[in-house]
Amino acid sequence: MTLRADSARVRARMLAAARARLEAGDLELPMNAVAKDAGVGVGTMYRHFAGRQALLEALAEESFRDLVGEARAAAVEPDIGAGLSRLIRATLRRQLTDPALAGVLASGEVEYAELGGLLSALMGAAREVLARARAEGVVRADVTPDDLRRLTCGIRYAVVSGGDAGEAALDRYLEILMRGIRPVG
Amino acid sequence: MTLRADSARVRARMLAAARARLEAGDLELPMNAVAKDAGVGVGTMYRHFAGRQALLEALAEESFRDLVGEARAAAVEPDIGAGLSRLIRATLRRQLTDPALAGVLASGEVEYAELGGLLSALMGAAREVLARARAEGVVRADVTPDDLRRLTCGIRYAVVSGGDAGEAALDRYLEILMRGIRPVG
DNA sequence: ACCTGAACACCGTTCAAGT
DNA sequence: ACCTGAACACCGTTCAAGT
Numbered sequence: 542m543t544l545r546a547d548s549a550r551v552r553a554r555m556l557a558a559a560r561a562r563l564e565a566g567d568l569e570l571p572m573n574a575v576a577k578d579a580g581v582g583v584g585t586m587y588r589h590f591a592g593r594q595a596l597l598e599a600l601a602e603e604s605f606r607d608l609v610g611e612a613r614a615a616a617v618e619p620d621i622g623a624g625l626s627r628l629i630r631a632t633l634r635r636q637l638t639d640p641a642l643a644g645v646l647a648s649g650e651v652e653y654a655e656l657g658g659l660l661s662a663l664m665g666a667a668r669e670v671l672a673r674a675r676a677e678g679v680v681r682a683d684v685t686p687d688d689l690r691r692l693t694c695g696i697r698y699a700v701v702s703g704g705d706a707g708e709a710a711l712d713r714y715l716e717i718l719m720r721g722i723r724p725v726g
Numbered sequence: 727m728t729l730r731a732d733s734a735r736v737r738a739r740m741l742a743a744a745r746a747r748l749e750a751g752d753l754e755l756p757m758n759a760v761a762k763d764a765g766v767g768v769g770t771m772y773r774h775f776a777g778r779q780a781l782l783e784a785l786a787e788e789s790f791r792d793l794v795g796e797a798r799a800a801a802v803e804p805d806i807g808a809g810l811s812r813l814i815r816a817t818l819r820r821q822l823t824d825p826a827l828a829g830v831l832a833s834g835e836v837e838y839a840e841l842g843g844l845l846s847a848l849m850g851a852a853r854e855v856l857a858r859a860r861a862e863g864v865v866r867a868d869v870t871p872d873d874l875r876r877l878t879c880g881i882r883y884a885v886v887s888g889g890d891a892g893e894a895a896l897d898r899y900l901e902i903l904m905r906g907i908r909p910v911g
Numbered sequence: 912a913c914c915t916g917a918a919c920a921c922c923g924t925t926c927a928a929g930t
Numbered sequence: 931a932c933c934t935g936a937a938c939a940c941c942g943t944t945c946a947a948g949t
Contacts, residue, residue: 768944925937
């Protein structure tokens with residue numbers, strides 16, 4: 542019991558150190574450096590997280606949970622056009638806020654069991670949104686949940702890519718994406 | 727003279743080794759490893775290329791030159807709608823073919839003087855295409871050459887991101903982008 | 912002039928040794 | 931059980947020493 546508490550505290554220290562590094566702009570998140578920041582041995586990092594990817598996933602968990610919540614809310618919006626817009630906007634905003642989440646979504650896979658459930662839930666909610674949107678004729682019939690994942694990752698990349706003047710472009714790119722996925726008719 | 731020939735041969739060997747690695751799927755392009763493959767000392771790599779970025783740029787030069795050619799051709803197409811489509815399609819296709827070019831375009835900057843000229847030329851051609859397209863009302867008025875750079879980088883990222891099933895998505899994503907940048911009216 | 916490769920500072924990952 | 935940190939294999943980059 543006291544061992545468990547200890548372990549949990551150590552784990553929290555590592556996550557805090559990692560988060561601090563991310564916020565300081567270090568997207569590399571070196572295991573050695575995080576361990577040092579957290580005041581633990583490197584081995585302890587690996588005991589808790591299988592590797593850098595697992596660490597990223599653990600960091601992304603909270604954002605991811607919030608995102609799933611928003612996706613579910615989007616799926617039950619009365620106006621599904623607004624729902625779709627909300628889903629895409631939320632996915633994009635979260636990615637820009639949390640680089641760890643962006644990494645997980647871009648990889649499209651998940652090592653950590655906890656996140657697997659969240660990813661499925663997100664894709665499931667996206668499927669519902671798309672099904673309703675398609676029925677109402679507000680989205681192209683060939684757009685899949687995975688397309689939304691890829692495309693939002695792409696827009697994030699576009700916003701971030703090259704220079705910092707990109708933040709201002711976010712709303713325009715969002716609009717371009719939203720208009721681009723409208724039905725062809 | 728003979729020294730120059732020697733140097734040129736060495737340089738060619740390094741570029742060939744780098745290209746071979748890229749084609750083998752190693753996007754990291756470690757300087758040490760490339761040097762070894764090319765049978766030269768690491769120092770020689772650094773004498774010819776300031777760093778990894780410079781090496782990437784040298785590798786991208788040929789593709790980039792071709793791309794500029796296509797962009798200029800697009801700028802003088804009789805039907806500027808087709809010209810715009812051609813510009814975007816070419817930029818995207820080249821990026822998917824040549825990871826080095828994709829890297830340079832995504833960074834949006836250039837260290838190597840040769841490439842600087844090509845980047846300016848590309849952006850200039852894009853500006854012409856957009857000016858004509860805007861005049862004809864086939865594109866949103868607020869789309870800039872840099873937006874096209876960012877957005878094509880983003881679409882490439884979307885195509886590549888997570889899993890290999892993405893190649894099939896290319897045409898659809900292109901269509902989504904093309905439709906998304908149409909005038910709002 | 913140009914090239915070589917040892918050397919230094921890192922980073923990922925493992926594992927014997929400690930508590 | 932859990933943690934530590936030395937150790938190994940890498941990679942970027944520099945620079946004294948060779949030709």
